[in-house]
Amino acid sequence: MADKSIDNIFHADKAKNSGRIPEGFVYRDQRKRYPWWVKSTDHITVETDVSTIEKPTTNMIIMSVMNRMSDPDAPSQRKNLIKKITNKTPGFNLPDASLLFASQTFWQSGIDIDGLPIQGYQDLRKIIDDQVHTPEELGVEKWEGSELEASAMVEKAAIHLGAAQVGFTAIDLTWLGPNVSISPDVKEPVASREGIRFPPSYKYIILVAGRVPLWAAKCAPSSLGSAADRTGYEEAHTTEEKLINFIRGIGYGASDIHMMGINPIPFAVMAGMGEMGRMNRVVSPLFGGAMRFAVILTDLPLALDKPIDFGLQEFCRHCKKCAKACPANALSYDTDPSWEPLGPYSFKGKKVWYDDCEKCGAYTSSSGSYCGACLASCTWNKGNKTALHAVTKAIGAKIPSVSGFLAFMDDLFGYGLVPEETRKKWWGLDLTVRGVDSSAK
Ligand code: SF4
Numbered sequence: 368m369a370d371k372s373i374d375n376i377f378h379a380d381k382a383k384n385s386g387r388i389p390e391g392f393v394y395r396d397q398r399k400r401y402p403w404w405v406k407s408t409d410h411i412t413v414e415t416d417v418s419t420i421e422k423p424t425t426n427m428i429i430m431s432v433m434n435r436m437s438d439p440d441a442p443s444q445r446k447n448l449i450k451k452i453t454n455k456t457p458g459f460n461l462p463d464a465s466l467l468f469a470s471q472t473f474w475q476s477g478i479d480i481d482g483l484p485i486q487g488y489q490d491l492r493k494i495i496d497d498q499v500h501t502p503e504e505l506g507v508e509k510w511e512g513s514e515l516e517a518s519a520m521v522e523k524a525a526i527h528l529g530a531a532q533v534g535f536t537a538i539d540l541t542w543l544g545p546n547v548s549i550s551p552d553v554k555e556p557v558a559s560r561e562g563i564r565f566p567p568s569y570k571y572i573i574l575v576a577g578r579v580p581l582w583a584a585k586c587a588p589s590s591l592g593s594a595a596d597r598t599g600y601e602e603a604h605t606t607e608e609k610l611i612n613f614i615r616g617i618g619y620g621a622s623d624i625h626m627m628g629i630n631p632i633p634f635a636v637m638a639g640m641g642e643m644g645r646m647n648r649v650v651s652p653l654f655g656g657a658m659r660f661a662v663i664l665t666d667l668p669l670a671l672d673k674p675i676d677f678g679l680q681e682f683c684r685h686c687k688k689c690a691k692a693c694p695a696n697a698l699s700y701d702t703d704p705s706w707e708p709l710g711p712y713s714f715k716g717k718k719v720w721y722d723d724c725e726k727c728g729a730y731t732s733s734s735g736s737y738c739g740a741c742l743a744s745c746t747w748n749k750g751n752k753t754a755l756h757a758v759t760k761a762i763g764a765k766i767p768s769v770s771g772f773l774a775f776m777d778d779l780f781g782y783g784l785v786p787e788e789t790r791k792k793w794w795g796l797d798l799t800v801r802g803v804d805s806s807a808k
């Protein structure tokens with residue numbers, strides 16, 4: 368029988384509270400999480416309407432992407448990449464392409480260059496699983512502690528293992544497809560062609576953020592820019608796998624639900640990792656668009672985090688820097704967000720600046736890169752440790768109507784994407800560790 372908190376998250380009526388923090392959970396003190404200008408809230412800053420929410424199955428989403436990728440008339444990433452390497456296009460030289468492939472070595476294991484299917488993942492998972500030594504195997508008691516202690520411990524472990532930041536929230540069926548269900552018949556999450564089932568005890572979600580090295584990211588859209596994008600995913604996913612092993616090692620269950628096709632974005636927003644921005648992606652007050660997420664589902668009882676508000680909804684109304692950076696014209700220039708989706712792969716139910724995923728997908732396919740120009744150009748990408756950037760961010764959060772001016776200044780100072788010819792200079796830069804801007808948090 369479901370307990371009170373499970374009732375709260377999984378009950379059908381919960382849908383009308385979508386975007387509001389779930390009741391019946393312990394919450395962490397949010398005051399030390401961010402600078403003073405980031406508010407903690409009980410509701411996400413995006414309006415949602417569950418009566419119109421479209422819930423495509425995860426299989427449908429995956430198939431729609433795969434169909435497009437395998438369309439014989441669609442130019443493949445591989446073909447266009449080879450053309451650009453041969454033509455010596457800046458950012459697409461052989462070392463740039465090789466750096467891209469090396470950057471995604473572990474995360475992409477089993478996925479080929481055209482993004483086709485995950486064959487090797489189960490084998491890789493088995494090798495990683497073998498590294499866990501559970502309390503049962505060691506003949507000791509499993510770890511016990513409060514939710515607050517568990518969150519503090521997991522956060523420390525995650526940072527040690529390579530995460531830039533972590534966030535905690537609860538599973539919410541509102542954000543998941545109709546083929547995802549809670550089932551007391553399974554002991555751990557199970558994915559099959561019919562759908563995804565997980566046991567009621569798996570109700571805690573951990574968001575793991577990986578940093579994107581900004582100097583390479585600014586070379587987007589190119590292989591170099593994509594190497595930065597994949598580095599963020601690689602960091603998030605390899606850290607996630609290690610963190611799963613840590614949680615299993617203290618005696619609890621944990622699974623990677625991202626690899627099952629579950630989208631981490633709504634959970635990232637619920638866990639206060641950022642707000643939805645004009646690019647229809649998560650923007651962090653600390654890292655802007657220079658972070659990527661992995662997501663873990665666990666039965667380890669955790670204290671949760673709350674959504675945040677740093678004025679981004681107003682800021683994005685005037686900034687528009689990502690829309691200007693998009694080479695596919697896939698992002699909205701409208702001043703206000705809308706309830707109307709753009710293109711066939713956007714789904715109704717939220718008031719956002721929709722992106723046209725079809726245009727974005729077609730561009731990434733034809734350009735021979737993963738693009739990421741929108742994320743790499745975001746005005747919030749700067750670090751916080753320099754006084755100027757910290758003050759600028761505080762102004763942006765508190766007086767978001769000046770965002771047009773801040774975006775203009777951003778351009779003036781040369782932030783954002785670099786011109787094509789400048790990409791060549793990346794190999795001559797004095798890089799910090801992993802190319803990450805150490806002035807950021
Ligand atoms: S990834 Fe590139 S093509 Fe896609 S929305 Fe962003 S900038 Fe546009």
Ligand code: SF4
Pocket residue numbers: 644645646650682683684686687688689690744745746747
């Ligand atoms: S670049 Fe500007 S408009 Fe786009 S998401 Fe970032 S802050 Fe918003």
